Amino acid sequence: MADDPLAPPAALAGDVTVPEAVAGAEPVQSVCTPIRLSYTYTPGRALSRYLRAMADRRILGERCGETGQVFVPPRGVSPLAGTTTAGVVELADTGYVDSFNITRVPIERRPDLKPPYCSAWIVLDGASVGFMGLVINIAPEEVRIGMRVRAVWKPDDELETSAANILGWEPTGEPDEVIDDYERLGRAQPAQP
């Protein structure tokens, strides 16, 4: 091993000889080459149902036939059982904050998101999993784990087949959900199929 850990490996030691014509020229160390990517996205049957319902201000989840768990947004498959979901479940647009983040730095390309803003795992009533959403119409410092929230939808004439129809989640003013973490404190593992 080399005594100096930062000395170049012997095989790479020594200078590169450049042709006289370019000797003394300022070396180019990097160039910027922007890439634009445009995708056609095929959502599949489960997400198509979900996205079409979104345009009607409805939220559709799907239920696992084996475990009974309800997934939203649905991917058509139960991640634990590995089976196709068995049925569609319409969910209310209310739920609670499972946990949250407060972003305090400006985000490039999203000048509409003014820091500080709160993003959170939202668990809808009747759902088994949460998803990320923005918590709005409340100061970020006042958001709590367990806080009850409801969806704030875009105006009817702006609705699309998109999850962006929900602008964010605002407090309902109901008492907080009781989060029992003692079960989580145990090393209980989810049932395997």
Next chain:
Amino acid sequence: MGSERTAVIGVGQTKYAAARRDVSIAGLLREAAYRALEMAQLTWKDVDAVIIGKAPDFFEGVMMPEVYLAEALGAVGKPIMRVHTAGSVGGSTACVAASMVQSRVHRCVLTIGWEKQSESNAMWALSLPQPFATSVNAGAGGYFSPIIRRYMMMTGAPELIGCMVAYKDRRQALLNPYAHLHQRELTFEQVVDSPMLWDPIRYSETCPSSDGACAMVLVDEASGEAHDGPVAWVHGTAMRSESNSYGGRNMVSPAASEQCADDVFAQAGIVDRRAGIDAVEMYVPFSWYEPMWLESLGFASVGEGWRMVESGATALDGGDLPVNCSGGVLSSNPIGASGMIRFAEAALQVMGAAGERQVDGARRALGHAYGGGAQYFAMWIVGSGKP
């Protein structure tokens, strides 16, 4: 017939830095690869196969870089294989490389992980809009901050535990000539006073963006025995994955993490984990993940990981379970290499080749990596003696 005993006889790293503009991607990798070959006292001719890992191609915008890197890595006419498991990739890549030797498919494998974040836009690559979800544009910090907040609430851990981890790792990085961040003047107060980015994560509690590569040379038992130099023996390797969303998922300590740890400790025959391991290189991109993983890996009981941090048990200076003597991911984060650096630093510890960051007499060490939404896990245990 059991699997082939496998030895690490070479480790090579680049000096991690915000930008290595003096070298191309290929040049960066060759630096780490040649250092590993020099330590192994081998040349490209001795290498049977190359196993390479990095994070998504989106980062640097170079599609299938393993193809273009084959010739720079001496792999012309030899197998080269790319591994990808998000942030854990460096660890998974080492596990796959080890399996090539353990299965007796190859006798000598060079494995390498890398990232050139100065040519990347990771924030963009991790925030591609999806039509079925709302983009909250908060990046990795915004993803992990709610999980950390939940851990803090669950355990009632004092607010400054994360700062203690960050300060410890940045101090330990001063002992590692390859570490990216060498903040000699940094004080604990500065860590505490640094701005909140993704509340409750402060600026000084997050990893930097680094350029770098880390390589290892793995060989079969006979070559390991014959090697005239330090050797680390592989005592166990394990990988697990799971969906990042299912009902009842423990996001703080995912089942896949606990199962992966159970597997690797069982392979190494270690029952008392805290007593059986002398040094840990753990994937801690945000400071609070140290107490969280201490619990998930079974070094501390559930809810008690923060007490180990608070007591100084995880410090190189005086702790019984030194964690991230290298400075860890908090001090160097070339993403695709970060997992392999954990595995390689664990190997250096049991080789007795870790320089100033050496844990005296380290006999067994754990290398650990995780990735995605804490859903991919890779671990290995290496020892100074044969398994």
